[in-house]
Each structure stands twice: as C-alpha cells, then as structure tokens.
Amino acid sequence: LAQEKKLIAIIVPSPENPFFKAEADAADAKAKSLGYDTLVLVHNDDPVKQDQLFDSAIARKAAAIILDNAGADATIAAVKKAKAAGIPSFLVDREINATGVAVAQLVSNNYQGATLGAEEFAKLMGEEGDYVELIGKETDTNAGIRSKGYNDTLSQYPKLKKVASQSANWNQAEAFQKMQTIIQQFPNIKGVISGNDTMALGAYAALKAAGKGKVIVVGFDGSPDVAESIKANEIRATVLQPVVRLSELAAEQADQYLKTGKTGQDEKQSIDCVLVNPDNVAKYSSFSLSE
Amino acid sequence: MPTSAATSTLPKASGLSLGVFLFRLRALIALMVLILIFAILSPSFFTRENLIILVGQTAINAIMAIGMTFVILTGGIDLSVGSTVGLAAMTSGLLINRGIPIPPLGVAIFFNIPAIIILVLCLGLLVGAFNGVLITRFNVAPFIATLGTLYVARGTAQLSNNGATFPNLVGKPELGNTGFPFLGDGSIVGIPIVIWIMVLFAAVAGFVAGKTAFGRQVYAVGGNERAAELSGIYVNRIKMAVYMICGMCAAMTGLITASQLVAAHPAVGESYELNAIAAVVLGGTSLAGGRGNIWGTIIGALVIGVLTNGLVLLGVQEFWKKVITGLVIILAVVLDQLQERLQQRLSLNRA
Amino acid sequence: MPTSAATSTLPKASGLSLGVFLFRLRALIALMVLILIFAILSPSFFTRENLIILVGQTAINAIMAIGMTFVILTGGIDLSVGSTVGLAAMTSGLLINRGIPIPPLGVAIFFNIPAIIILVLCLGLLVGAFNGVLITRFNVAPFIATLGTLYVARGTAQLSNNGATFPNLVGKPELGNTGFPFLGDGSIVGIPIVIWIMVLFAAVAGFVAGKTAFGRQVYAVGGNERAAELSGIYVNRIKMAVYMICGMCAAMTGLITASQLVAAHPAVGESYELNAIAAVVLGGTSLAGGRGNIWGTIIGALVIGVLTNGLVLLGVQEFWKKVITGLVIILAVVLDQLQERLQQRLSLNRA
Amino acid sequence: MEHAEPNLSYASGEVLIAEKITKRFPGTLALDQVDFTVYAGAVNVLVGENGAGKSTLMKILAGVDRPTSGRLLLNGSTAEFSSTRDAERAGIGIIYQELNLFPNLNISENIFAAHELTQHGVVQHREQEKSTRELLNRLEQPLNPATLVRDLRIGQQQIVEIAKALSQNVRILIMDEPTSALTGAETEALFRIIADLKAHGVAIVYISHKLEELLTIGDYVTVLRDGKLAAQAPAPGVSLAWIIEKMVGHNVAAPRRRLQKTPGDNDKPALEIKDLCLPRAGSGFTLENVSLTLRRGEILAIFGLMGAGRTELFECLMGLHPEATGDIRLSGRRILHESIRERIDLGLMLVPEDRQRLGLVQQLSVGDNITLANLKRFVTFFWLSQHRETQDITTLMRELAIKARTPTYPVTSLSGGNQQKVVVAKSLLTLPQVLLLDEPTRGIDVGAKAEIFEIMNQLAEQGLAVLFVSSELAEMFTIPDRILVLSKGKVTGELAHDEVTENLLVTAAAAQQQTEHVTPHPPTEVSLHRSQNSKDL
Numbered sequence A: 001l002a003q004e005k006k007l008i009a010i011i012v013p014s015p016e017n018p019f020f021k022a023e024a025d026a027a028d029a030k031a032k033s034l035g036y037d038t039l040v041l042v043h044n045d046d047p048v049k050q051d052q053l054f055d056s057a058i059a060r061k062a063a064a065i066i067l068d069n070a071g072a073d074a075t076i077a078a079v080k081k082a083k084a085a086g087i088p089s090f091l092v093d094r095e096i097n098a099t100g101v102a103v104a105q106l107v108s109n110n111y112q113g114a115t116l117g118a119e120e121f122a123k124l125m126g127e128e129g130d131y132v133e134l135i136g137k138e139t140d141t142n143a144g145i146r147s148k149g150y151n152d153t154l155s156q157y158p159k160l161k162k163v164a165s166q167s168a169n170w171n172q173a174e175a176f177q178k179m180q181t182i183i184q185q186f187p188n189i190k191g192v193i194s195g196n197d198t199m200a201l202g203a204y205a206a207l208k209a210a211g212k213g214k215v216i217v218v219g220f221d222g223s224p225d226v227a228e229s230i231k232a233n234e235i236r237a238t239v240l241q242p243v244v245r246l247s248e249l250a251a252e253q254a255d256q257y258l259k260t261g262k263t264g265q266d267e268k269q270s271i272d273c274v275l276v277n278p279d280n281v282a283k284y285s286s287f288s289l290s291e
Numbered sequence B, C: 001m002p003t004s005a006a007t008s009t010l011p012k013a014s015g016l017s018l019g020v021f022l023f024r025l026r027a028l029i030a031l032m033v034l035i036l037i038f039a040i041l042s043p044s045f046f047t048r049e050n051l052i053i054l055v056g057q058t059a060i061n062a063i064m065a066i067g068m069t070f071v072i073l074t075g076g077i078d079l080s081v082g083s084t085v086g087l088a089a090m091t092s093g094l095l096i097n098r099g100i101p102i103p104p105l106g107v108a109i110f111f112n113i114p115a116i117i118i119l120v121l122c123l124g125l126l127v128g129a130f131n132g133v134l135i136t137r138f139n140v141a142p143f144i145a146t147l148g149t150l151y152v153a154r155g156t157a158q159l160s161n162n163g164a165t166f167p168n169l170v171g172k173p174e175l176g177n178t179g180f181p182f183l184g185d186g187s188i189v190g191i192p193i194v195i196w197i198m199v200l201f202a203a204v205a206g207f208v209a210g211k212t213a214f215g216r217q218v219y220a221v222g223g224n225e226r227a228a229e230l231s232g233i234y235v236n237r238i239k240m241a242v243y244m245i246c247g248m249c250a251a252m253t254g255l256i257t258a259s260q261l262v263a264a265h266p267a268v269g270e271s272y273e274l275n276a277i278a279a280v281v282l283g284g285t286s287l288a289g290g291r292g293n294i295w296g297t298i299i300g301a302l303v304i305g306v307l308t309n310g311l312v313l314l315g316v317q318e319f320w321k322k323v324i325t326g327l328v329i330i331l332a333v334v335l336d337q338l339q340e341r342l343q344q345r346l347s348l349n350r351a
Numbered sequence D: 001m002e003h004a005e006p007n008l009s010y011a012s013g014e015v016l017i018a019e020k021i022t023k024r025f026p027g028t029l030a031l032d033q034v035d036f037t038v039y040a041g042a043v044n045v046l047v048g049e050n051g052a053g054k055s056t057l058m059k060i061l062a063g064v065d066r067p068t069s070g071r072l073l074l075n076g077s078t079a080e081f082s083s084t085r086d087a088e089r090a091g092i093g094i095i096y097q098e099l100n101l102f103p104n105l106n107i108s109e110n111i112f113a114a115h116e117l118t119q120h121g122v123v124q125h126r127e128q129e130k131s132t133r134e135l136l137n138r139l140e141q142p143l144n145p146a147t148l149v150r151d152l153r154i155g156q157q158q159i160v161e162i163a164k165a166l167s168q169n170v171r172i173l174i175m176d177e178p179t180s181a182l183t184g185a186e187t188e189a190l191f192r193i194i195a196d197l198k199a200h201g202v203a204i205v206y207i208s209h210k211l212e213e214l215l216t217i218g219d220y221v222t223v224l225r226d227g228k229l230a231a232q233a234p235a236p237g238v239s240l241a242w243i244i245e246k247m248v249g250h251n252v253a254a255p256r257r258r259l260q261k262t263p264g265d266n267d268k269p270a271l272e273i274k275d276l277c278l279p280r281a282g283s284g285f286t287l288e289n290v291s292l293t294l295r296r297g298e299i300l301a302i303f304g305l306m307g308a309g310r311t312e313l314f315e316c317l318m319g320l321h322p323e324a325t326g327d328i329r330l331s332g333r334r335i336l337h338e339s340i341r342e343r344i345d346l347g348l349m350l351v352p353e354d355r356q357r358l359g360l361v362q363q364l365s366v367g368d369n370i371t372l373a374n375l376k377r378f379v380t381f382f383w384l385s386q387h388r389e390t391q392d393i394t395t396l397m398r399e400l401a402i403k404a405r406t407p408t409y410p411v412t413s414l415s416g417g418n419q420q421k422v423v424v425a426k427s428l429l430t431l432p433q434v435l436l437l438d439e440p441t442r443g444i445d446v447g448a449k450a451e452i453f454e455i456m457n458q459l460a461e462q463g464l465a466v467l468f469v470s471s472e473l474a475e476m477f478t479i480p481d482r483i484l485v486l487s488k489g490k491v492t493g494e495l496a497h498d499e500v501t502e503n504l505l506v507t508a509a510a511a512q513q514q515t516e517h518v519t520p521h522p523p524t525e526v527s528l529h530r531s532q533n534s535k536d537l
C-alpha cells in the first residue's frame, strides 16, 4: 500500500442502484486521476454503519471523505467527528441539516428536479386525468423533497387527480406488486409519477403486463435502464441528476481544498437537474447529457 | 380388556383426524376473516381481477414456502432462500443477456428459454446441496449454515453483474432466446402462468409429502431423527433432498420475479425468507419438525398475501402496515393455541 | 473413599476443564487467525486507535448478543432485537426532543439523561415481556412470536416520529437534559464508554449465567424443560426473564447508537438480529439450548467485528465482503465440528 | 405372516457368532473380548448388571455400533455391518431397550417406516393398516392402526416397537428388555409369539432384568459382568441363584426388614389423601376416589399393573394435574393450588418414573443435577457458594455410593443404576418429609435394587414417609410396611406386610370393579414363577 499517495474515502449508500454506482465510479476515477488512493465504502442507508465507516476512514488516516450520506440528521455527528480529526468531508447528492460542518455540499436540486419532472408529466397528461404517485423510502429525506416538488406543481392543475400514492421503498419488485394491485383499484389511470427510476421500471413492467403500456410513467434519477426505456418510448421521461458531474466536482474541490485550504466555492452548491425525454435521450450517456 | 382398549382408542383416532382437519381449518378461518374485512372495507378487493392478482402475488411467496415446508418438517430451517431468489434471477438475466462466454474462442453460448429455466432450477438444487452438505457432512446447525449461504449467495448475485441490473430480458430472435417475460405475465385460460406454477408445485409437493415413502420419511426424520436412522432411513439423504427441494423452489421464485420485472435486480428477494417461514408456521407446521402439511402452508401464504394486497388497496400508511402485519401474524398463531386449548378443555368436560 | 475420589478426580477434572477451555479457545483460534491475517494485510489494522474503534464497534453487537445468549441458552430465539434497537433509539430521541407531552395541560414533561436511560431500558424490558407473555402464556413458537414483534416494534419506531429522524439530541440546558452524546462518544481513561458498558454487561452476565441460581436454572430449562419443571424451577418465569434481559440489552444498544449519531433514525437496527445470533452461535452456544456461555459470545462478536472492520480497512469491494463474511461464518463453525471430532478421536485412543 | 414358510436351513445350529468383541467408549471399556453365540430356533438369554454391556453388544450385532475390535460370523462367514440396514439385510431385527418410535406418526406408519408398502411410488396405507392389524392381533392388542403413537401409553408403545420388529422377515430377533413396561397378560402374549418364532427356526436373543422370565423361556443363558463374558450355559440346570452369583459375583442379601416403631396417636399422618379424582381426556377417570394415609417413618408401596394410574397419582400430588379434584393434606396442611416449588418446600418430593425424560438434565454435570432442586440452600448474598455445594454433593455421593469419577462428570456417562441414584440424591437434598418414588427399580439390576431399598430403609428410620410405586410383585415382599393396590385408577386392596400374599396382590391388581375387598382369582403362570423366585430373592 503506497504511503506517499493520500487517501480519499468515498462513501455511498448502495452499489446496487446504478445511480450510486455511477456516483461512486465517477468520484473514484476523478480522485485517482488527481493522484489519490481511494477507498470506496457502502453504508446501505444504515447511519450506524456509516458512522463506523467514518471511524475506519479516520483510522486509515484518509485525507478527505466524499460522502453520499445516510440521513440528513443522523450524519451530522459523523461528519463533525471527521472534521475534529482534521478530515474534510465533501457531500454529494444528499444534504445534511447543518452548515459549517462539511466543507462542501454539492447536491442536485431535488426540488427543482421534481418540479421539472412534474411539469413534463402534466404536459404529457394533457393537464388532466387520474394519476398515481410512487413515493420512495419514507424515512429518506429526498423521498420527501421530491414528493413535495411533485405535489406543489401538480396541485396547480385542477383537472389532474391523484387517486393513490404509495411508498415502494425505492424497490423495483415492490413497485411492481403495488402497481399490480393499484391497477385493479383504478383501472383507468392515465399516468404514474415515481420518486425514482427503479420504482418507475417496476411500475411500468406491471402496467405493460396488464396491457396498459400506454400509461404515462415519469421517473427520477436518469438511470441508463430508463434511458433505454425512453428510447423504446415506454417510460416517457425522467429527471437526470448530474450525479457524475457532482462527484467529479466533489473530487476536484477536495483536491483543491487539500492543496490550498479552500475550495473557492461556498459550502452549499446545488446543480439543477435536467429533463431527459425522447427529444434529448440520444445525447444521454450514463447519468450525463453530452452538450 | 382388548375390547376396552379398542374402544378407548377409537374415539381418540376419530377425534384426531377431526383435530387435524380443524387444524387446517383454523388458518383457513383467519384467512376468511381477513378476506371478509377487506371485502367490506374496499370495494375493489373482492373483484375477479384483484383476486387473480392477489393469488399471483401470493404464488411468489407460496412457492418458496412449499420448499421451506419440507425443510421445516425435518426440523431444519433455510434462511438462504431470499438470496437464492436473487441469485437465480441474476443467473437467468446473465444467461439471457450474456449467455455463457467462452474466453478462448471469444464467443458465448446462448440457450433457449426452457434450457435457461432448467439451468437456473439446477442452480437452485446446487445451492440447496451446498446447505445440505454443510448440515449433514459437517453437521453445522441449519440456522448458521444457511445464514452463511445467505451472505455468500447474495454476494455472488451482486458480483454476477457487478451490482448492476440485467435490464430488458426479452432476448433476441436471432439468438432464439425470446419469450422469457411470458413466464411472468403470460396466462392460460385467463389464469396467470404464475398461479398455474404454484398450483403445480403445491399439487406435486402435497402428493410427495402425503402419499410417497419419501414424504413419510421426511415426517419420520422430523419426528425422531435417531429412530429414523435406526429404522434404516437414510436420514442424511432425506435432509440433502429437502434442502435441494427448497433451493429449487427458491430458484423458481427467482425466475418468476425476473420474468415479471423483465429485469434481474441483484437486491431481489432480500428478507423473503422471513415471509416464507411465516407462511409455513402460520400454516400450522411446527418448527420442531414432524407436524404440518403443504395445504396449511398455502393457506398461510394466502393470509400474508391477502394482508399485503388488502393493506395496499386501503392505502394504509407504510408504517402502520408493519404494525398490522406483525399483529396479524401473532394473532393468527395465538388463535390457534387458544382453540387447541378449548378443544382439550371440551374433551375433558366430556369425561 | 473421599480421598480416593479426590485423587481420582484430578486427572478427569483437569481433562474436562481443559475440554471446556478448548471449547472457548476454538472461537478464539478463529479470532486469532483473522487478526493475524488483517494485521499482515493492513498496517493500520493493528494500531491502538483502530483496535479501540474495532472493540467499540463490536460492543454494539456484543451487548445485543449477550442478551440473546440467555434466550438461546433456554432453547429460544429472539428475532425482535433489531427492531427493539430502533424503537429504543427513537424513544430516547422523543424523550429528549419532545419529552412526554400532556395534551390537556398543553405541556410536556422532560427528563434528565439518567432518567431517560432508565426509561428506555424499561421499554426494552417491556418489549421482552411482551415476547415472554406470547411464548409462555400463549405458547407461541419463539420464532414466530418474536417475528411478529419484529414488525410491530419497527412499525412503532417509524410511527413515533412519522418516519422522520429525531435530530440533534444534545438536549437543552434549561430543560436539564443535556449530555446524552457523552454515552456514545465520551471515554474514561482513554477507553470509550461504549466499551466500558460492554465490559460491564459481559461481566454481570457472565457472573449471572455462571455463578447464580438463576443462571443454573437457565441452563436447566434449556437442557431439559420438564425435568427442570419437576425440580421446582419456575420455567415460565425463567423464560420471561431471559426475554426481558434480551430486550433490555437491545434497548441499551439502541441508546448507544442514538447517542453516537446524536440523532435517532427509525431504520436503525434493521437486520441486527442476524448478527447477534451469529455471534452467539459462533461463540459455541447451541441453538438447541443448555450449552454455551457468555465469553464465547463475546469472542463470537469480536470475530464478526474484526471481520467487518478488517474488510473495510482493506477496502474489499462490497460484494466480496458479503461472500467472505458468509464463508467465514460457515468455516468458523465447520472448524469447531472438525476439532470436536478430532478430540473425540483422541479421547478414544487415550481410553 | 412373512416368516410363515419355515426356513429350515437355520432350523438348528449356530446362526451368529460374535468373536472377541471389544467396545470402547470415551472413558469406558463397555465390552472386553466378549464371545457370544446365537443358536437358531432357540431363545438365547443375555443377562447382566446395569452397565454390563448387554445393550452395547446387541447394538453391535444389529449394526448400530461398530466394535472396536473383534468380528461377527454369520452362518460361518464373517459379516461387516456398517449400518442397521446391513444387519437387516442379513435378517437381523432388534427391539431396542429405549423405544425408537415416531410420536408424530400413527401405528402402521411407525411399523412400516423405511419399509413402506408402495405401488408406483404411492404408499398403500390400506395394505399397511391391514397387516398392522394382523400383527397387533397376534400380540393381542387390537389397537387402531391409525392411532398416533403419541397417544399410546408406555406399554402400548412397547407393543408397537415389538410389532415393528416382527413386521420384518427376520432370522435373528434381538429383544432388549422388551417386557420392562408390559403387563402380565401382554408378556404372555409375547412369549407365545416367541414360541411360534422358535418353531419357525428364528433365533431369539432375549435380555431382561426380570430374572424369573429368563428361566421361563430361556434355552441358553449367557451372563455378562462389567464387559466380560462371565458364563454361558444351557438353561436346563440353571437356577436363579446361579445367575445372580454370576452376575454380581456374590449372592445378593435380601433387603433387611427394619424394626417397626409403633405410631403414637399424637403424631399426625405425614400425608393424607381423600377422594382424589382425575378425569381422563375422552371419558372416564384415570384416578377415581383414591384415598390413603401415610405415617412418618412408614414405607407404603403402591402396586398395580401398567396403566393403573400410579404415575398420575404422584403427578397429582405434585400438582401437575390442575383438573384433579379431592383433598390432599401434608402433615395436616391442606395442599390445593401450591406450585411444584411450594410443594417441594413443604416437604413433598417426587423421583419420577422416567429418569431420562423427567429426572435428569443431561447437559448438566452429576453435581449440578444433584443440587438443582434446592439451589437456594447454597445462595450466599446473591451467588451460589461453590464450596458448600461441593460439600453437600460429595457427602451425598458417598452416602448413596454413586459411582462417578467426579461431581463435574457428565451425568449421561453413568450407568442406569447410578443415574437413578443421582435423581434420588437430588430429591434427598430438598430435605423431604414425604418421598414419592415412581418405579425406582425399573430397568435396574438386582444389586442396585438392593442398594435403593437400603436407602429407603434408612430414610424411613430417619422419620421420612416413603411412598413407592412398583409393578414388580417380588418387591412387595421386601420392605414396604403396607401395600395399596391400584387397578384402573381405583384402590382395589390394602394389605399390611404380614398379610401379603401373591394371590391377593395379583387378583386385586387385576380387579376392575369398585369392590374394595379382594375377590379370589387363580394367579397366572408368570406371576407364580415370580412368587417362587421372589421368595428365594
């Protein structure tokens, strides 16, 4: 193990979701290219495990930590601990409810993204008809923000009627089964707006199986699978979080901070999401749109 | 004396078969009650469509639970079914999208869907055999052996595509491996394939457990392992067999979920084991082994299925779902116990 | 006769205690091997800081596992500990941030930290008592009873703040409930409180299990329930007690995690039960009951702790971690079995 | 049945020969160079003290265990049995001492386990039940083949175990204490079948501690003594005295009669039972209006056949049957809803019938088992004083002459008799006023029996009241001061020691009607044998 090279710990929720995988890979690649060793760790949305990973990162004398955290409040203590140990943290994708603890919080603007998705959804729906909302894990902050974004926007269209909203815990199989059931209850729903892409995929599979392939499904994240689905014009649109960009920025700012002691940016930096739909899907490649 | 003994045993016997009947019936009662409640609370519950969906959803758990029943009848337990589901799903995805690559030639072998199904089921048998060997040859406690397999199988599933999903499992006509989704969304005479599979598995399993020598010996091993050994039953073979059956059933579930989602997600099946075991125990099979039957398990699975489906229809909030599910599981069993005691009380008063 | 007995005892006794010693030692050997491997592979593993961190992390699991040991010694099992951890964490969060509100008066009662800790531990006892009642009064199988509690407790934890976290559990000076974080990050003579707590729990538990009448009775109940009953042991009371102990230990873990995170997260503790059980069984306690001890459990927990910590330090890829963890769990037990057989072989030749 | 066609090839001569069989268990040499010959068409009796190695030898013949050294000759050629299946193929069947049945299966399923009658893989339940019924009829136990074995009482279960062995076409049938739980009638039925099998050239190996039986049916007698062959001789010309001599090494003295202290009117009875009734699940009563009084220093025996409900009587005294009605008084104090613990503290203690299932905690050491029922005696502050524990344990082990290397020795490694003494020691440590012993001598050899009786004598002399159950006629003539006879849950006779006769006991035990006074009734073949032998015991 090289002693000279400094170590950057990259801690993400779960490698099973392509979104986080892309996030981790991007940060990893960037950090390496900037001449750092990396340590990629996974907390599976368990704040306790995350806390222990921080301990380990400290034990490994990491120079910096890039983190997609496991809870806006449950993470603060860990980040503080790292700071106390002289290790700066750079947060991506999810914020924490404290400032001045992390050096940078680079988040995609979930609320803005949600409104973006909702606008597109309303347009596709022709501003009228019954729809269903699939919510993410209800203990997850982003699930709440996105749901709020959807509802704030869609509630402005009187003819759009939300007939059901269920949590499918970010989970594909669960979304499938719940959609199956909901279809029976509301056979003539016109659209489904989903808190993330995995749930959107599950829901669409159920709709298609029920011969309702024409139902409008809109997701969130901009995962490759959904991009494919959009190309095959099944799922109509998704909101792309520029997560690759975020991760790279985080790595760059970490590098700069370690060299100069400052990032030159203010702590909270939010990057707007972009809509992916049949018009621009051609330019899509793994969580980024080529200009 | 002979006569007296005969008479004294006869009522016992009849009372017994009646008891067994009631025993099955009990889970059935819990089921009826649930159905009634939901039918009242939600108009769209007791519709043909929803019932079909409901049974279809139950099937996934039921098929696992059928395999689990054999294991539990021998007094064992299998915690690895959930991971096996994931592993099977990923394998089917791999075989459809990638085939089996042969590096030297730089080519990959692709199979048609029937072949793939068979291969995946064999994989399930293999996982079961792995558990079986640990338990019979190295006599590791089933709980710990299958717990280990739980981790290993899940890890392997995730490694199989480096954590990514195998998307869009429709196959390619030129590779002759199309038609996989049919397993999940196809239906025959208006009944989904999934349900047919469950019925088939249940029928075969019920027959095997109830009517064949193998079935009797499974009960024997669960009832008194040493006696089974001494009576000349190949206890280890029986145990191997039940874990392999269990693995195969889990693999079947894996195939179905992959086919329904038209994608193989490495996290599929996480914590399914608990639902499967719950179904078995709700169905009246004793974790100590030797007592229970497949029909009970099916009813147990239906109880869970109805509960899940109904709570979704009612739009019950996620957290309340958990609470209610837990309470229903407990209540169902408590009811059993109370009824059993009641029966004993009665038989005493008859004295 | 006495003298002869005395003399004749010496070899046998030593041989026996040696056996017992080896029994503990086995898990110890697995532990040593792991430590050795990691020490070689990672320079930052065998440092004072990391070892302290490691033991601290182990403590969380160990404390649960200590309670679980009592349950398993009676031949039971408790799947609800993970959820109890979550419920306890949320309760501590509630009590610190909200206190106990009294609607009519529109006020809320706040407690100081010691009081809160006691209240939460009592909650743990309560959850355990709930399990105990289900198991002793309604004789529900421990597996299913605690499975139900698993769901109920988790659901309640999430409902307690409607799925949200209780943030920033530092308390308010004016409410006199500050100082909660100390439990998690404080340390005495350079050793974290958490470790002291584990040591305390282990010492007390070890003493209770090994030296008190209660402990002896726990073993007796696990060994032969009916014989214990006829010897005048209140079997049901013993069972109640062990589940309550187990619940309290889980609550302690909940307090610690909440204090470490300075926040109470409703998902905390999910699937912890498996780790706790694994620690107990790795420690050589038999799931059939009647055999095992606390020290083994501590070693078992350390094996898991070292494994987790070491794999993280090595930056082993997540999926491989799962595979390796599973394999190590299995191997540790297989080793035990093989060694046991070896010993028997040897003792035969000695005869 | 299967063996209906006589296989004359084994009509006579030595079917199976065990040569120089040695068997080691960790710490014990169970068998040491034992030679044993099994003759076809004959009953080969095997006898010996507890722990002599009988069952071990049989398990080797049946392929359950492998010998450490030595070999088996089957019809002249060496045979290697690696499992019970091999032995079975060689035509060897065995009735195990400890019943090996499946409580969760019914009688016919038990009998055909591993040998199911199948057609195209389907088990033919009707066939099985048919031949099961035939078997049971031969044993004169017309039970319903569909009855779960769980619902059978001990004796009936032993019958099933026997039927199971008979169901296979065996040339050699090993019976390890088959009658330990059988009534006289059931035993006779078994003997008739044995005779029938002999006639068909089947070789029988027969083990029992009821020495009288051996002389009734034995053709060849082999005696084992702590793992070694002590003697082998044809039955004619063998006497009970000879057997005991060879078994134990010396002649066992008959238990001594202690001198009766006549009760002063002032001292209250230690135990009073009035009109105890216990309903049986289904119908009728397991116990009906049982009443008795027991004085301090008195030994009262309860005689009866299997299923008389004696165990239930004891269980009621310990409060295991809340549904029981009646009035129980312990030295005047009414016992009603007390828990087992409270009853023990009041001085009532039970030594249960089945020491494996109810008496011992197998995982615990000898010492821990002894102290289990009175732990609070050793509590100092809030832990157990090891010092005082070992004191009491060693004292008791010395007094009861428990042969165990050390108190820390696993209790399972002791032989039957010593395990029984451990249970007795446990009960003595509770300092009982009234001691209940249920079948304290079942499956125990003559020597151990004598020791147990001596212990009972001493206890009585110390002022304890002893109540003990036995199915052994012989034991009624030894130490009890009074004998109460139970039949089908009713008291059918009460006799003082000096007025006891064989005849009265047997008829009372067989009596089925409420009449308290005994109706004379010719005693049975077996019981006559018992009486004669019991006299010279």
Ligand SMILES: Nc1ncnc2c1ncn2[C@@H]1O[C@H](COP(=O)(O)OP(=O)(O)OP(=O)(O)O)[C@@H](O)[C@H]1O
Residues within 6 Å of the ligand: D025, D026, D028, D029, D030, D048, D049, D050, D051, D052, D053, D054, D055, D056, D057, D097, D413, D414, D415, D416, D417, D443
């Ligand atoms: N599995 C075993 N492990 C250790 N020792 C054993 C085992 N089985 C038997 N023994 C020992 O071998 C000796 C012979 O036991 P065995 O059961 O053959 O005696 P037995 O003649 O059948 O006595 P009983 O008349 O009580 O049935 C005893 O000392 C016993 O302690």
Ligand SMILES: Nc1ncnc2c1ncn2[C@@H]1O[C@H](COP(=O)(O)OP(=O)(O)OP(=O)(O)O)[C@@H](O)[C@H]1O
Residues within 6 Å of the ligand: B004, B005, B008, D153, D154, D155, D280, D286, D304, D305, D306, D307, D308, D309, D310, D311, D312, D353, D438, D439, D469, D470, D471, D488
């Ligand atoms: N004729 C009968 N038919 C069915 N069950 C019977 C019959 N007679 C007795 N029983 C049952 O048998 C049990 C008593 O058997 P058990 O052998 O314990 O009696 P016991 O007098 O204690 O004999 P022992 O003490 O020698 O075992 C009771 O449960 C009783 O209900």
Ligand SMILES: [Mg+2]
Residues within 6 Å of the ligand: D054, D055, D056, D097, D176
């Ligand atoms: Mg024997």
Ligand SMILES: [Mg+2]
Residues within 6 Å of the ligand: D310, D311, D312, D353, D438
């Ligand atoms: Mg009895």
